[in-house]
Amino acid sequence: MPPPATTNLGYTPPDGGWGWAVVLASFISIGFSYAFPKSLTVYFKEIQEYFGVSYSEIAWVSSVMLATMYAAGPISSVLVNRYGSRPVVMVGGLILGVGMILASLGTSIIHLYLCVGIIGGFGLAFNLQPALTIIGTYFQAKRPLANGLAMTGSPVVLFTLAPLNQFLFDSFGWRGSFLILGAIVLNCCVAGSLMRPVNKMAVPKPKAEPAEVNGAEDAAAEALRTEDNPKSQSCVHRFIDFSLFKHRGFLIYLVGNVVMFFGFFAPVVFLAPYAKHQGIDEYSAAFLLSIFALADMFIRPATGFIGNTKWIRPKIQYFFAFAVSYNGVCHLLCPLLPGYAGLVVYAVFFGFAFGMLSALLFETLMDLVGAKRFSTAVGLCTIIECGPVLLGPPMSGALVDIFGDYKYMYYTCGVFMLVPGLFFFIMHYYNYRKVEEEKHRAAVEMRTAEDRVHLNIDQKDKSEDVMEK
């Protein structure tokens, strides 16, 4: 009987204990990474008047921050591979804090692009990647749940930062607010200090882990590639592991995600303007966003929990494909829903869809490439996804401007999400079959190798017995 493929990590992850503190730390880091650029929009109007620039010039601050956060992914990955998560997150928190403090002394809009956009973006990148990576080192059996809980950080931090930013702005103006925000983001250093490197020497708990629960994919793949490991390890430690581009699962994930991200963020950005376009007043339109955020907040841990169940976990890629397709269907149906009630229904369902997708986004990547190569994989993914993430909302805005109607934008976003969803279903069906075949082959090879070893031992025993006689 082949040994159960509990881990390909070389140790058994604790799946609990200090792991939950690490989940809290990741919650904070991921929350700041995603929510911070969005929450700065509160200050834009006053900064725009102060520097006398147009709105699009000030909106670039957020875009530069987001772009740098995604583009600095590979650098973050290399550092995490080399030094582990903790130092990188603490340095990231420091960089972000220093960036915001320098920004509060800014004298021109370029100054803000540099301090908030580029320096801040680096700080956020150094928070995001390590936070995602360390969950993979602490959790195996409960990983979807841990990922779901950690990703909930994004809506929760956004929900907290939005009114806090408004309060800071009313009390201190934009300069004082940036100074205080610089201190608040230093809490990422606290999160970093919680990210204790996992104890690889710990005695594993005597729990019978069923083999199917764990990442079926990476176990078989690792079993096949044991000879390549020493070589690729040294590459991973120094450069980006480009051999990932030969990994079938990674390619499927990458191609699907690049298409999907074109239509991912635009509907969120245009939800309130679409409502106002239909004649709904500003407060009700803003309330739609709150409904969306609440639905998002509650579905993420729920998705993590569902993804952890023994029925879903082995086929979690299908769950992800379902989430992507569900997003697409939501957008396609949105223009058909009439009035404010229709928009509320859409906001609830879209909130669920968005949260489901976000909770599973990195869990599926971990499932495909394994925890060891996850850091590099996520770095490569973010830098490639940088393009669609940045181009998506302006392209959708252009669609709205050309047609003067929002429904074409929703149809386009719906298509951009439904097609990858179906692509994922088909490709992962094919991929799961291939993985089963490879696992079967590996198992057969191991069995014959073990039989051979046993045969040799018995023969040696027999010959020894004969000799003793």
Place this chain on the structure above:
Amino acid sequence: MSASYTHLSCQLLLLLMVCRHVNTKNTTVITEPPVETSGPNTPPVAPLTPLQTGQKSVVLTGENHTEKVEVVNPVTLNLECAWTGNNKRLPNITGYWTKDGKTIETSYSNIQLQNGRYYLRREFSIMNEEDLGTYSCIFDPKAKVDFILAAPYLGEVRDKPIVSYVGDSVVMICKMDEKKPKPLSWNWYKQNGTNKVKIEVDSPGHRYKITKDEKKAKLVVHNLTESDSGLYYCGAVYGIGTSVGYLQLRVITYFEPLKPFIGILVEVLVLVAVILIYEKTGSKKDDQSGAEGNPDQNTNQLHGENAAADGRSSTRQRKV
């Protein structure tokens, strides 16, 4: 040609103003047709433009109604109230006008029921800012229509104070809505004690800078000091008067945000220290117990291995 069309549409617009809902707030603007300097048929710009007349009618079905009227230039305004009456339907009632609550003595009149309605009409001459205010037509005993006459209101003035820092500069903006008529000019005032002091650009120190374009006025104050805090007024000047919006400025020193900043910094340092120290002491305990436990583990393992070896050797012996 365009001038005459706008003239016609203006008159049509005025005559078609009839409201039926109770307590709806409608704002209508009475303007004279724009005097354009291009085109072949424009009249010569006379120093005293002839006074325009305007008409405002309201049908009152309940007991109360408020109507906002925007006045841009001096105008002779005909206000008309038509009341549908109450249950009693008396053939004769009295009605009168008030301005800002004060009864206009000469306005008492007896009103006959005409076509099912009681009509009260009066002509008012709105010449300057004092003539603006609230004019009410009152049907005895209770029915009332308020006409609030004012210059066009400023849009979107920030109601919370603007915060800025000593030594920094601040930009204050007043905007008039796109749909509303353009003011003739803009003025800025600062509250000094109980009076408004007009801000001049060439005041000593060159600290103020005023930028005006048609719909927007911007006041920039450089080198702020704490005495610059207070109320600022921006006024949009129209023929009839000035429409005023106010902004409050608060100038603070850098020490104010520094206090929460240092507070949060201390909190972060304390938490990081606590977490790292807890981890160090935790691992020291592990090392100590590990040193005691490890020999046990090692012996266990050795036992296990011995047992396996013994097992094998015993089986071998048993085989033999």
